[in-house]
Amino acid sequence: MSKELLRHGDTTINTYIDPGAETSEAYEISKKSRSLARTIIGNVNDEDRVRQRCSIAVGDFGMADLMRFQFDPIPAALTALDQGAPIITDIRMVQVGIQKKGHASEVLCALDFGDGIAQEQGITRSSAGFLALREKLAGSIVVIGNAPSALLSLCGMVTEGIRPAVIIGAPVGFVNAAESKKLLRTIDVPSLSTEGTRGGTPVAVAAMNECITIFIERHH
16 A cells, blocks of 8 residues: 555545454445544544544544543554554453554553452552553553553552553543543643543554554555
């Protein structure tokens, strides 16, 4: 695919790709959904593309208005992908949902780490996993779609000097979800989040996968 056709923010009908659509039917469904989303949301830049993808993921164009972008998270994600930085997720569903093709980044799940810390400190397994992964967090891409406790722990580590390349924080729910994302937006690290209680695994995965799609377009 010609790089000239893949200008900044340009996912047109002619150039549209979806690395996760492995059959012609899946691709046509994806393309039609994206065409509608472009019409409703707009298609000016990469942030619009993430808004489109996340709205499609939840079947609600209202999601576009809840997306928050701090300190240019998409360029930060693209740079991290180019460097093969690890992608660290809070739960298995997020890990499984992230596109594995088209990049060299390992996709890890915090639940595979920190069992001892969880027991010792009486904290959630996802929070403990991020504490155990402290040494891997620098320069990483963090994707949180479920656990506000993990995002709060991560924000605490960032204030202590741990610097992920970018944080996609979209935990959902009525306990600490809105608060954890609000806290994320106060720290000076590139981040992509949702306003309020809404979010979840589909949103976090969609945001990450759109960054991966943009990366693939510009490197192949």
